[in-house]
Amino acid sequence: MRVDLRTPLARARSLIALPAGAILLAFIVGAVVMLVSSPLVTGHFDPSLPLRTYAAIVEGSLLSVNALVDTVVAATPLILVGLAVGLGFKAGLFNIGGQGQFLMGAVASAAAGAALAHESPIVAITLSVLAGVLAGAAYGFIPGLLKAYTGAHEVVTTIMLNYVGIQVISYLITGPLRAQGASFARSPDVQNAELPAFLNVGTGHEAHIGILVILVVVPAISWLLYRSTTGFEIRTVGANPDAARYAGMQPRRLVILSLTVGGMLAGLAGAIEILGVSGYMPAAYATNVGFDAITVALLGRATPGGIFFSGLLLGALRAGAPLMQVKAGVPVQMIDLLQGIILFFLTADVIVRFVFRVRAGHAKLDELQTVTRSYGSGTGKP
Amino acid sequence: MTSSPSPTISAPALEMRGITKRYPGVIANDRIDLTVRPGEIHALLGENGAGKSTLMNILYGLTRPDEGEILLDGEPITIKGPSDAIARGISMVHQHFMLVPVLNVADNILLGAETMANRVFLDRDEARRRIRELGQRFGFDIDPDETVGRLSVGWQQRVEILKALYREARILVLDEPTAVLTPQETKEIFAVLRRLAAEGHSIIFISHKLSEVLEIADRITVIRRGRVVGERLPADTNEEDLAELMVGREVQLVADRGESHPADVLLSVESLAVGDDRGREVVHGISFEVRAGEIFGIAGVAGNGQDELVEAITGLRRPAAGRVRLGADDVTMADPRQAHEHGISFVPADRHRFGMVTSFSLADNLVLTDYYAPPYARRGVRDDAAIAARAEEAIREFDIRTPSATVTAGTLSGGNQQKMVVAREFDRDLRLLVLDQPTRGLDVGSVEFIHRQTVRKRDAGTAVLLVSAELDEVLELSDRIGVMYRGKMVAILDGPTASREHVGLLMATGGHETPEGAPQGAAAPEPRRTGA
Numbered sequence: 001m002r003v004d005l006r007t008p009l010a011r012a013r014s015l016i017a018l019p020a021g022a023i024l025l026a027f028i029v030g031a032v033v034m035l036v037s038s039p040l041v042t043g044h045f046d047p048s049l050p051l052r053t054y055a056a057i058v059e060g061s062l063l064s065v066n067a068l069v070d071t072v073v074a075a076t077p078l079i080l081v082g083l084a085v086g087l088g089f090k091a092g093l094f095n096i097g098g099q100g101q102f103l104m105g106a107v108a109s110a111a112a113g114a115a116l117a118h119e120s121p122i123v124a125i126t127l128s129v130l131a132g133v134l135a136g137a138a139y140g141f142i143p144g145l146l147k148a149y150t151g152a153h154e155v156v157t158t159i160m161l162n163y164v165g166i167q168v169i170s171y172l173i174t175g176p177l178r179a180q181g182a183s184f185a186r187s188p189d190v191q192n193a194e195l196p197a198f199l200n201v202g203t204g205h206e207a208h209i210g211i212l213v214i215l216v217v218v219p220a221i222s223w224l225l226y227r228s229t230t231g232f233e234i235r236t237v238g239a240n241p242d243a244a245r246y247a248g249m250q251p252r253r254l255v256i257l258s259l260t261v262g263g264m265l266a267g268l269a270g271a272i273e274i275l276g277v278s279g280y281m282p283a284a285y286a287t288n289v290g291f292d293a294i295t296v297a298l299l300g301r302a303t304p305g306g307i308f309f310s311g312l313l314l315g316a317l318r319a320g321a322p323l324m325q326v327k328a329g330v331p332v333q334m335i336d337l338l339q340g341i342i343l344f345f346l347t348a349d350v351i352v353r354f355v356f357r358v359r360a361g362h363a364k365l366d367e368l369q370t371v372t373r374s375y376g377s378g379t380g381k382p
Numbered sequence: 383m384t385s386s387p388s389p390t391i392s393a394p395a396l397e398m399r400g401i402t403k404r405y406p407g408v409i410a411n412d413r414i415d416l417t418v419r420p421g422e423i424h425a426l427l428g429e430n431g432a433g434k435s436t437l438m439n440i441l442y443g444l445t446r447p448d449e450g451e452i453l454l455d456g457e458p459i460t461i462k463g464p465s466d467a468i469a470r471g472i473s474m475v476h477q478h479f480m481l482v483p484v485l486n487v488a489d490n491i492l493l494g495a496e497t498m499a500n501r502v503f504l505d506r507d508e509a510r511r512r513i514r515e516l517g518q519r520f521g522f523d524i525d526p527d528e529t530v531g532r533l534s535v536g537w538q539q540r541v542e543i544l545k546a547l548y549r550e551a552r553i554l555v556l557d558e559p560t561a562v563l564t565p566q567e568t569k570e571i572f573a574v575l576r577r578l579a580a581e582g583h584s585i586i587f588i589s590h591k592l593s594e595v596l597e598i599a600d601r602i603t604v605i606r607r608g609r610v611v612g613e614r615l616p617a618d619t620n621e622e623d624l625a626e627l628m629v630g631r632e633v634q635l636v637a638d639r640g641e642s643h644p645a646d647v648l649l650s651v652e653s654l655a656v657g658d659d660r661g662r663e664v665v666h667g668i669s670f671e672v673r674a675g676e677i678f679g680i681a682g683v684a685g686n687g688q689d690e691l692v693e694a695i696t697g698l699r700r701p702a703a704g705r706v707r708l709g710a711d712d713v714t715m716a717d718p719r720q721a722h723e724h725g726i727s728f729v730p731a732d733r734h735r736f737g738m739v740t741s742f743s744l745a746d747n748l749v750l751t752d753y754y755a756p757p758y759a760r761r762g763v764r765d766d767a768a769i770a771a772r773a774e775e776a777i778r779e780f781d782i783r784t785p786s787a788t789v790t791a792g793t794l795s796g797g798n799q800q801k802m803v804v805a806r807e808f809d810r811d812l813r814l815l816v817l818d819q820p821t822r823g824l825d826v827g828s829v830e831f832i833h834r835q836t837v838r839k840r841d842a843g844t845a846v847l848l849v850s851a852e853l854d855e856v857l858e859l860s861d862r863i864g865v866m867y868r869g870k871m872v873a874i875l876d877g878p879t880a881s882r883e884h885v886g887l888l889m890a891t892g893g894h895e896t897p898e899g900a901p902q903g904a905a906a907p908e909p910r911r912t913g914a
Contacts, residue, residue: 245736
């Protein structure tokens with residue numbers, strides 16, 4: 001099916017049709033769920049509940065400086081890990097290891113931060129961030145190496161490494177890295193390695209300098225993918241590994257590279273979360289960022305610009321959740337539900353295309369092939 | 383235009399009147415009339431994209447026409463789908479066989495037309511009896527219990543025809559039936575078709591091979607850009623006339639290749655052995671040389687080791703033994719990048735698998751093998767302006783029909799995709815040009831263009847290695863011809879003097895056996911690689 005792509009506008013419209021349709025449908029289905037369950041929340045059937053819920057989310061995520069800061073702080077790790085997953089998609093890989101790479105980055109920067117807690121901030125911050133980046137890189141390098149030289153599927157190895165990561169962290173934080181005198185198992189405060197706030201709009205709403213990293217990383221990854229020859233190679237391997245080999249590229253090297261750079265980005269996200277938000281690492285760090293990032297990457301069609309916006313959107317939902325719970329009485333789990341429905345409609349794109357009469361062609365999400373190929377079909381040895 | 387071609391006019395078996403089918407932006411069929419008489423072999427001739435397939439899909443019930451009517455024995459009918467078409471006696475033999483290789487002949491034929499003994503069980507004995515009977519009637523004895531995967535391609539095609547006959551087809555559509563056959567197999571299938579026609583079956587024979595159409599057809603309808611542009615009787619026409627009708631302009635059918643002026647040996651292959659993906663050796667110690675300024679053609683039925691040989695020379699596959707030299711350089715173990723930098727250009731047989739990235743733009747595909755080097759990139763950074771300029775130049779020089787250089791390559795027609803690959807691989811500083819099936823599936827105009835470019839490269843002093851399953855292509859272009867059979871080079875002949883029959887026989891037998899498929903039967907002498 002040919003699609004009219006003569007004007008950039010038509011091209012852009014066809015590119016955002018599916019993500020936009022999925023989001024819209026998710027909000028509609030979410031509204032229906034709220035209507036049906038409104039007697040449980042308010043004691044009686046309440047037709048205005050969906051509207052009040054969405055209004056509260058918008059207020060809590062957009063309508064004040066506080067809210068905007070919260071949105072960006074919540075979006076930062078989503079965008080970084082989203083880029084890690086998206087880079088994998090571009091190379092034809094389904095990196096489910098964002099979670100483990102994020103956590104390894106977090107624990108490494110927490111350890112470095114604790115060790116350098118009394119050095120000058122510049123030294124402490126630089127080295128702690130670096131530690132997180134390197135740990136994430138190493139944790140992406142392992143599945144890359146396994147894939148390139150044994151054909152072990154990255155979906156399997158990255159999922160396993162996520163579990164390994166959780167155990168390693170649990171051991172480190174309850175053992176060698178445990179802070180003396182803390183009431184629960186956690187690493188010591190990072191103190192001087194803490195990322196300073198450049199905008200302080202109230203307790204718990206600091207805009208730390210870590211969020212500025214996004215302004216560098218998103219264009220950098222975009223440059224890597226679309227301006228550099230390495231990015232051309234990554235995209236070629238992802239689109240057609242046989243053609244890549246024919247063209248003299250080295251699929252193995254590119255698989256390792258893509259997963260390692262992805263690990264760096266996820267590790268960077270972990271470092272920013274520890275040094276910018278929490279200030280220490282608990283034994284059981286509660287996060288779902290590695291999996292949320294898959295939604296972010298798919299919603300953003302695996303392009304850096306798209307991931308930037310979809311990360312902001314999901315960040316806004318997260319940031320608006322507390323106010324939603326207070327004002328509308330809807331539990332924060334509603335956000336997980338919405339996010340889940342978005343992912344559902346992205347993967348079941350036939351529904352979106354049917355409802356909104358989106359034609360195929362460019363509207364299709366190529367990345368979904370990588371996702372579906374990952375299950376069922378055996379190895380993807382390059 | 384000829385009118386009432388036959389004095390004894392029998393009532394038409396099938397009439398398609400004023401068939402029109404529009405797709406957004408194109409009219410695939412524009413008021414097409416087609417009349418097929420009982421016992422007639424009617425050829426439908428046209429380039430790729432001319433509208434043959436659309437017309438046949440309408441006849442087979444896969445597509446509904448926007449206008450027009452279909453008459454069967456004078457009765458207007460509506461065909462709701464393939465099962466409806468089959469029920470009315472219209473059957474189609476597809477270019478890619480719709481057979482289950484692990485099942486036997488009888489079960490394949492029964493699929494979808496089960497003969498039941500009772501409500502639960504198949505009546506296989508009755509089915510076997512009918513299959514034998516049909517086979518005998520039309521001159522090809524076939525063993526209903528033979529596994530289809532063990533049959534040669536030619537015999538698989540007969541199973542497809544039997545399938546149609548078993549369903550009591552009176553009108554048989556054959557879509558490019560000879561594309562996968564050797565010359566001998568083609569002759570055999572033609573004999574079968576003539577028997578079918580003699581028994582009163584009507585046959586619609588779709589093709590773009592002019593010589594075959596002239597040989598087999600009773601009548602020829604030529605379609606161009608969705609319209610019938612002429613109807614001919616074979617006696618009143620010739621290849622040039624048909625080609626001109628088909629393309630809409632005068633076409634040079636045989637490349638004007640002139641004298642070759644071979645210089646020094648450039649490519650020398652010594653006792654090269656190559657394994658396939660499963661590690662079985664499929665090229666057994668082949669040796670040959672190609673000189674600068676000559677075209678060395680390799681003829682052979684597909685699957686006799688040609689692909690592996692070519693992949694070994696171009697670096698995609700590691701040879702198991704032997705040597706490949708290019709001038710003074712040993713390139714036996716070169717990878718694709720090293721081969722490229724030694725001046726080896728490669729047009730692969732499967733352009734969708736190797737030759738291009740369908741989701742990339744035309745411009746990106748044009749630099750697929752040169753993307754890393756100046757002027758297209760410096761220090762790892764792409765130069766979009768240089769890439770765009772190169773694209774404009776290639777589009778102009780190689781006559782690639784495209785709205786712009788930024789369109790996705792997958793949306794181009796097959797001919798234009800191949801021109802894109804050819805532009806990239808021909809238009810550089812090269813010493814050896816390796817062409818694997820360079821014109822497979824292309825229309826006459828594109829074939830002519832690619833052949834002319836190939837001869838031009840030769841005359842410029844490039845060594846050309848041409849592999850093709852299309853015997854005519856090898857004969858037309860080659861200065862010398864090597865014949866490959868079961869992984870060996872069984873003969874090397876002088877191109878201009880080689881006869882079609884001799885090369886065809888070598889292709890089919892290796893030069894020391896009787897032609898396959900001759901004895902009473904079902905299986906080919908040896909199970910060959912199957913599937914298209």
